[in-house]
Amino acid sequence: xxxxxxxxxxxxxxxxxxxxxxxxxxxxxxxxxxxxxxxxxxxxxxxxxxxxxxxxxxxxxxxxxxxxxxxxxxxxxxxxxxxxxxxxxxxxxxxxxxxxxxxxxxxxxxxxxxxxxxxxxxxxxxxxxxxxxxxxxxxxxxxxxxxxxxxxxxxxxxxxxxxxxxxxxxxxxxxxxxxxxxxxxxxxxxxxxxxxxxxxxxxxxxxxxxxxxxxxxxxxxxxxxxxxxxxxxxxxxxxxxxxxxxxxxxxxxxxxxxxxxxxxxxxxxxxxxxxxxxxxxxxxxxxxxxxxxxxxxxxxxxxxxxxxxxxxxxxxxxxxxxxxxxxxxxxxxxxxxxxxxxxxxxxxxxxxxxxxxxxxx
Numbered sequence: 001x002x003x004x005x006x007x008x009x010x011x012x013x014x015x016x017x018x019x020x021x022x023x024x025x026x027x028x029x030x031x032x033x034x035x036x037x038x039x040x041x042x043x044x045x046x047x048x049x050x051x052x053x054x055x056x057x058x059x060x061x062x063x064x065x066x067x068x069x070x071x072x073x074x075x076x077x078x079x080x081x082x083x084x085x086x087x088x089x090x091x092x093x094x095x096x097x098x099x100x101x102x103x104x105x106x107x108x109x110x111x112x113x114x115x116x117x118x119x120x121x122x123x124x125x126x127x128x129x130x131x132x133x134x135x136x137x138x139x140x141x142x143x144x145x146x147x148x149x150x151x152x153x154x155x156x157x158x159x160x161x162x163x164x165x166x167x168x169x170x171x172x173x174x175x176x177x178x179x180x181x182x183x184x185x186x187x188x189x190x191x192x193x194x195x196x197x198x199x200x201x202x203x204x205x206x207x208x209x210x211x212x213x214x215x216x217x218x219x220x221x222x223x224x225x226x227x228x229x230x231x232x233x234x235x236x237x238x239x240x241x242x243x244x245x246x247x248x249x250x251x252x253x254x255x256x257x258x259x260x261x262x263x264x265x266x267x268x269x270x271x272x273x274x275x276x277x278x279x280x281x282x283x284x285x286x287x288x289x290x291x292x293x294x295x296x297x298x299x300x301x302x303x304x305x306x307x308x309x310x311x312x313x314x315x316x317x318x319x320x321x322x323x324x325x326x327x328x329x330x331x332x333x334x335x336x337x338x339x340x341x342x343x344x345x346x347x348x349x350x351x352x353x354x355x356x357x358x359x360x361x
Contacts, residue, residue: 021148022141024084029094029140030133031085037095037122037329038267044086045260045277051077052254059250077253082160088334089143089163094136096164097171098126100328101135104175116219117327119177123267143167156345156361157338164334172328181325184217189320191226193218221319221332224272231312238276239283239308243301246284247291252358255280278315278333282340283308285357289344292354311336 013021032040054076084090102109103119106129110118118124126132143163150159172179184193184200198217220226225234242255259277266273286307290300314336322330341359348356 021084021144025090025141025144026137027140028084028087028090029097029143030137032091032094032140033098033126033133033136034128035091035095036125036267037092037099038263039123039125040086040091040095041088041260042264042267044081044088044092045257045263047081047086048077048253048257049261050257051075051081052249052251052257056249056251056254081257084140084144087143087160089147089160089167090140092331093143093164093167094140096122096168096329096331097139098132098136099124100168100171100175100177102126102132103327104177105131115216117215119175119328120219120323122329139167139171142170154361156349156356156359157342158359161334161337161341164331165338168328168330168334172326172330175328177327179326180322181327183325188325189317191218191220191320191324194220194223194324218324221323222275225274226316226319228313228316231316232309234274234276235279235283235309235312236305237308238274238279239286239305239311240301242280242283242308243287243304246287246304247297247300252284252288253281255284275333276312278336278340279308279312281337282311285341285344288357289353289355307340311340314339 035043080086082088099122100119102124103117103121107118109124110121111124114121114124126136146163146166147159150157150162155162169179171177180188182200183190184198185191194216200215200217225231238255238259245255245258246252256277259275259280262273263275263277266275283304287300287304289307290303294300294303315332318330318335318339319332322335323332341357344353344357345359345361347353348359348361
């Protein structure tokens with residue numbers, strides 16, 4: 001995210017600057033492993049909310065002395081929120097990889113009440129265990145490099161989201177998990193084995209490995225948020241709210257920050273909190289696109305609602321394909337954002353869309 005402000009090509013920076021970013025990304029990835037992927041992402045939400053709020057305030061009261069317009073907010077949102085400290089491609093990616101590693105290395109650490117494979121537990125804080133933090137550090141650095149390289153070649157999507165997805169799949173390969181996993185239902189999209197509470201079984205009917213004992217055959221990303229109708233409705237609702245926030249404040253990322261911060265309650269164990277940051281971000285992009293061709297705010301909100309619902313459904317499709325059948329977390333919101341913004345980027349470059357949302361194309 002925030003490509004125009006942050007994701008400068010890796011070839012356009014000095015060796016000293018790259019070393020600085022690399023060291024910071026190593027620390028950021030370890031930080032994500034220490035806190036856990038989801039708690040670190042909650043901090044992303046708080047920081048983005050703060051940065052965007054300051055930008056709005058700065059526009060209202062005028063530029064502060066010796067601070068160019070927008071620079072203060074860019075420093076908070078970009079350098080910290082989407083940068084080496086709490087950037088999802090660094091801290092969240094480091095936390096996801098740490099969970100995948102711990103799921104294989106330390107299954108005895110699995111907390112009571114966790115129903116899935118321990119490698120999917122992105123709420124778990126790994127504390128100060130050196131090897132787990134080292135895994136987080138390596139993947140935080142890898143996430144930074146992937147993001148900047150893809151930005152450098154001009155790949156037309158949200159390269160932070162793309163990096164989150166790429167590092168999650170790399171973690172599966174590195175730590176010996178299947179890329180997709182064994183399908184228990186009639187297809188990859190079939191969630192009925194979960195609804196029937198079918199246990200995981202070996203393909204040949206043999207003994208289930210110890211790490212699979214007690215696991216369900218199909219594990220939806222969010223047991224309270226996987227039915228098509230519910231995902232569509234929450235996407236419509238949050239898309240409208242994101243579009244309204246953009247209309248009133250001019251911030252594409254403020255609704256994303258609010259959605260991410262709301263996951264504090266999910267991390268604290270409050271059931272049925274929806275995950276919506278992919279819906280609000282893409283909903284706001286829908287409003288940005290619509291406003292270039294439509295002058296009516298009510299119609300702009302309807303377009304934002306449609307984009308929010310589409311992103312929600314993309315998240316649901318991708319979780320059924322790539323999350324539910326293997327043993328680690330591959331982030332459905334990141335997949336949805338990467339796919340949606342790739343479509344926006346390609347259509348903009350093909351002169352079909354009037355702008356590219358927040359992409360720096």
